[in-house]
Amino acid sequence: GAKWTYTGPHGEHHWSMHYPFCGGSFQSPIDIQTRQLSFDPSLRPIELQNYNLSANEQLTLGNNGHSVVLSLPRKMYISSLPQRYTAAQLHLHWGSSHLPSGSEHTINGHQFAAEMHLVHFNSDRYPNISIAADKSDGLAVLGVLIEIGEYNPVVDHFLKYINGIKYRDQKVQVPAFNIRGLLPTRLDEYYRYDGSLTTPPCYPSVLWTVFKTPVTISLKQFRTLATAMYSSHQQETVPVPMNSNFRKPHYTDNRLVLCSFKR
Ligand SMILES: NS(=O)(=O)c1cc(-c2ccccc2)cc(-c2ccccc2)c1
Numbered sequence: 667g668a669k670w671t672y673t674g675p676h677g678e679h680h681w682s683m684h685y686p687f688c689g690g691s692f693q694s695p696i697d698i699q700t701r702q703l704s705f706d707p708s709l710r711p712i713e714l715q716n717y718n719l720s721a722n723e724q725l726t727l728g729n730n731g732h733s734v735v736l737s738l739p740r741k742m743y744i745s746s747l748p749q750r751y752t753a754a755q756l757h758l759h760w761g762s763s764h765l766p767s768g769s770e771h772t773i774n775g776h777q778f779a780a781e782m783h784l785v786h787f788n789s790d791r792y793p794n795i796s797i798a799a800d801k802s803d804g805l806a807v808l809g810v811l812i813e814i815g816e817y818n819p820v821v822d823h824f825l826k827y828i829n830g831i832k833y834r835d836q837k838v839q840v841p842a843f844n845i846r847g848l849l850p851t852r853l854d855e856y857y858r859y860d861g862s863l864t865t866p867p868c869y870p871s872v873l874w875t876v877f878k879t880p881v882t883i884s885l886k887q888f889r890t891l892a893t894a895m896y897s898s899h900q901q902e903t904v905p906v907p908m909n910s911n912f913r914k915p916h917y918t919d920n921r922l923v924l925c926s927f928k929r
């Protein structure tokens with residue numbers, strides 16, 4: 667598709683020129699206002715199957731020009747939703763080394779250092795993620811807020827290979843690991859709303875689950891994430907550093923934002 671960026675003439679305010687849904691409704695991310703939440707007792711703990719991958723398997727870690735993307739095997743899925751949502755990939759959004767705030771979802775206006783998205787598609791209804799991507803019940807994304815603190819040994823399972831994917835379209839194979847370890851302990855406490863892809867084409871096709879509890883990475887890990895990669899190809903004369911790859915929050919309008927927990 668047409669090129670898009672997070673700043674400049676192809677930045678998010680211009681996305682709708684080539685990607686009309688980006689100017690539409692049900693857009694993500696949003697600012698989660700905890701005083702406006704509706705507790706929904708029917709929101710069950712998130713249940714994940716086959717997330718505990720073995721080191722004998724390999725995953726593809728890539729630079730797609732906008733983020734670091736880790737491919738996930740189809741045996742991984744969410745089993746607690748009305749239909750099976752099968753894993754496709756995970757990727758991150760972050761700030762810059764000078765401004766370590768780059769999450770997409772914010773809580774009461776507070777932006778976290780980064781955010782991880784685990785993208786799943788409705789495999790009960792659609793044969794693959796490309797077909798599912800623009801369907802209203804097509805995708806389910808798990809959002810994990812990331813703040814700077816304790817070193818995160820699980821994130822290093824892929825972060826330590828990031829210098830092999832410095833440039834756009836580079837890929838490396840990495841040993842798989844327990845993807846569950848990337849998520850917070852409490853999978854029963856989360857925010858839930860209907861939204862969209864936070865990047866073009868911004869399809870309003872995402873059932874969002876944002877966990878209440880952030881995970882931490884160390885400042886050193888954050889700086890690695892925020893400074894290692896470029897959005898440009900290796901052979902390009904002008905290297906474009908990849909950072910601040912987050913979309914600004916959108917108005918919730920009259921959308922209900924649910925939560926699975928009281929208080
Ligand atoms: N941020 S997100 O979760 O809404 C998201 C989902 C998907 C996505 C992935 C597979 C199938 C369908 C949708 C792709 C991206 C993306 C991020 C960076 C660059 C390009 C695309 C982002």
Ligand SMILES: [Zn+2]
Binds near residue numbers: 864
């Ligand atoms: Zn994302």
